[in-house]
Amino acid sequence: MRTIIFEEQTLAFGDDQSVLEALENKGFLVPSRWRQGNCHSCVLHCNEFEYSHPTNLSAPDNSVYGLDDKQKSMGLFLSCQCKGSEILADSTLNMQLAKLDVNSANVIEKKSLSDRIFSIKFVCNTKWQAGQFVNIHTPFGERSYSIASIVDEGVIELHISKKLNGKVSNYLFNNATVGSKFTISNANGDCFYHPFISKKPLLLIGTGSGLAPLVGILKQAIKSKHEEDIHLYIAQGEPQLHYYQKQLNRLDKKQNNLTIHYVCRRNSDNIELENNMRVGELEDIIKNDFENLQPFAAFICGSPQMVRNMQIQCIMNRMDRSNIRVDPFEDNSYEP
Ligand code: FES
Known part of the structure; x- marks a missing residue:
């Protein structure tokens, strides 16, 4: 049997379950979004997946898709993509929420693009490629949005769709003004011009x-x-x-x-x-x-x-x- 140790509790991890599902079934709240392996909201850290850890179990390939080499060697992985059947039987995995780098981002423009969609431009000292996404942190949680601007423009531009009950999109619509500051994740994803x-x-x-x-x-x-x-x-x-x-x-x-x-x-x-x-x-x-x-x-x-x-x-x-x-x-x- 595979076992997860998370916040000092031990839980069994079934073959067909993802780590995210196993933790949710036990009542843990792990940030997640579309569970497609592309938003990186559900990134966790696992001691046993660390490059330097003595047991050095590997994270399944699709659970590290889109993470950079440094993140992989640190034992980070996407919990929605990591299935029990892909982990060695009889393993015990020690996991925690990952501490990811965040960046300070200043709003320099917000404007309406249509009745439903508005754009926000941020100045932020981070690297990105047009088409990647960043997660914006708000008091109502974080959401990922894709980048519509190229590096030469010097700003990160996002198009945000106002959802009827979308707490994050409505928070940004009502509260982001020129000069306001947010924290955003590093840019992620491989949907960019190669x-x-x-x-x-x-x-x-x-x-x-x-x-x-x-x-x-x-x-x-x-x-x-x-x-x-x-x-x-x-x-x-x-x-x-x-x-x-x-x-x-x-x-x-x-x-x-x-x-x-x-x-x-x-x-x-x-x-x-x-x-x-x-x-x-x-x-x-x-x-x-x-x-x-x-x-x-x-x-x-x-x-x-x-x-x-x-x-x-x-x-x-x-x-x-x-x-x-x-x-x-x-x-x-x-x-x-
Ligand atoms: S929930 Fe988006 S990658 Fe796991």
């Missing part, structure tokens, strides 16, 4: 505020003088939920190799559609546009269901798995 895709046509696919990381990746691709075609597909639940169109259309005019495709799932009020917007499911529209995705690299961000479907569709249409990067998160601008 030099190895510089010779590939790009598909940037997103829903809701999944546009934020895609804007960052797009700006970085342009800055890196990406020569192959870039197709940005952005979908919202209804046409009026689209935002940032002026900025995107300006880029579209300037960049010969860029095509922007606007999609809405429904058009309930039958409003007149602009910018060649199409109505339908994003996955079907892309399937009709491209039969063979083999030459492409893709970034897929937003609704977890869409991200899963598109990932499968890309692979079925011959795109190499290693050329797909994803950032799933729920967003009420797209889901019904």
Whole structure:
């Protein structure tokens, strides 16, 4: 049997359970978010996974995905991704909440991008790549948001979707003002422009505020003088939920190799559609546009269901798995 020791209590850890589930079943509160292995909210420290620890058990590969080498050697891992079946039988694992580095971030701008989405710009002395995410700490907990700005801009820009009962997003909307200070995590995630895709046509696919990381990746691709075609597909639940169109259309005019495709799932009020917007499911529209995705690299961000479907569709249409990067998160601008 595998055993976890957490806050001086000992608990059994079943084969099909994740560490996060095992701890929650025992009543421990561990921060978590989408449990997809990409937000890093649930990072724990395990003595036995430390590089220098005598037992030196390894953390399963997918439970350290996206962590840097230093974090891995320190014994950090994602508790939502670490399953009992992947740990040696008869092991005892001593775990604690991880002490992660945090950074002070000063708000220099907050503005509304649509009825539901606003942007915040921070100055912060940390490293990031456009498309990665940071966790913002508030009195109501922490949430991760993706970065829409490139390093050359000198600020971290986030697009935040106001959720009806979202305590963190509403707190930020009501309380973040120019000059206010927050603590944010180091930037994490691998959904950013990598030099190895510089010779590939790009598909940037997103829903809701999944546009934020895609804007960052797009700006970085342009800055890196990406020569192959870039197709940005952005979908919202209804046409009026689209935002940032002026900025995107300006880029579209300037960049010969860029095509922007606007999609809405429904058009309930039958409003007149602009910018060649199409109505339908994003996955079907892309399937009709491209039969063979083999030459492409893709970034897929937003609704977890869409991200899963598109990932499968890309692979079925011959795109190499290693050329797909994803950032799933729920967003009420797209889901019904
Ligand atoms: S909850 Fe585990 S990575 Fe997000």
